[in-house]
Amino acid sequence: MPPSPSPVVTTETAKRVARARFYDAQVLPLIAEVDALNLAAADRCLNRIDRILQGYHAGVEPFVADMTSISTRLGVLKRMPGGWWTSDGRVEAYVQDKFETHLFSQQTLLEDISGALLQFRRDVDANQSLMLTRVQAALSTSDLPDVLLQPHDTFFRELSTELGSYAAGQGATSVENMLGALVLGEVGAFAARSVVAGLLVRFAPSVAISSAAGASATVGASATGAGGGSIGGPVGAVVGFGAGLAIGLVIDWWMTEQFEAELTRQMHVYLNDLEATLISGGTSASDETTKERADAAAEPTSGLKHALPNLCGQLRNAYRDRFYQQIVDGESS
DSSP states (O other): OOOOOOHHHHHHHHHHHHHHHHIIIIIHHHHHHHHHHHHHHHHHHHHHHHHHHHHHGGGHHHHHHHHTSHHHHHHHHHHHHHHHHHOOOHHHHHHHHHHHHHTOOHHHHHHHHHHHHHHHHHHHHHHHHHHHHHHHHHHHTSSOTTOOOOOHHHHHHHHHHHHHHHHHHTTOOHHHHHHHHHHHSSOHHHHHHHHHHHHHTTOOOOGGGGGGGOSOHHHHHHHHHTTTTTTOHHHHHHHHHHHHHHHHHHTOTTOOHHHHHHHHHHHHHHHHHHHHHHHTOOOOTTOSOHHHHHHHHHSOOOSHHHHHHHHHHHHHHHHHHHHIIIIISOTTO
């Protein structure tokens, strides 16, 4: 006859089975609820960013009207001789100020998009806190006296380790990794700005927009030359492109109403391209060749439309593992 199992082993096995049943019946449903709440928060974040970027379109018509006015063109011409002689960027600064007044500045763009991401962080943090509170409440009324969850800060600080392992295992993009730092890190504002800058690296406006000016050599040179902007970096490239375009257009004195309509249309395309880059990580509508579009389409998507839900999925899996370790494996007992 085989020896009978040790009473200690039997007791430990029974405790583990009881903890596993509690995990299945009480914890997994709460994780599913918070996952749904996080996905809803991601949708709200995307909607906020969409409203922000759509709001920029309202500045296109005033911007074009300002750029095609006699006073602005004279202002540019007055600054050109000194600007060319000293290369001090006074013309770029003059026109860029108008661009920022009617559309957006580097600071405005960063604050607007970062604000939406930080609200997403607050929403997720509230969802996580509610989940942990409810799990703790369920434990307090259960017959599992050996289980004690870690405090909120410790629990979610260690959760970041689980999140990092999922990001590495799934080949998550740098944008998703930065979003993870945003949600679980202590430098939220810095992480939010890093997410925006990382997305804008993909935004490469084409000089094709300068064709609205009638293939002027001056316009083409201006649009490409100011691509980096006077403020630099990926955000500066977005703002500086608008300024460079405007400088080239202003010195074309033969502008017509048809030209202004075309410029207006292409400025809206420019903003749509910016939104596509941030939201879907997709190919800009102003890509010059079909091959470029195909190459870009072959790259993994890295816009917020994909990164935010993916992050929510990584969080859901990390919740499952962390609670399993704490409750079933009894790490905290």
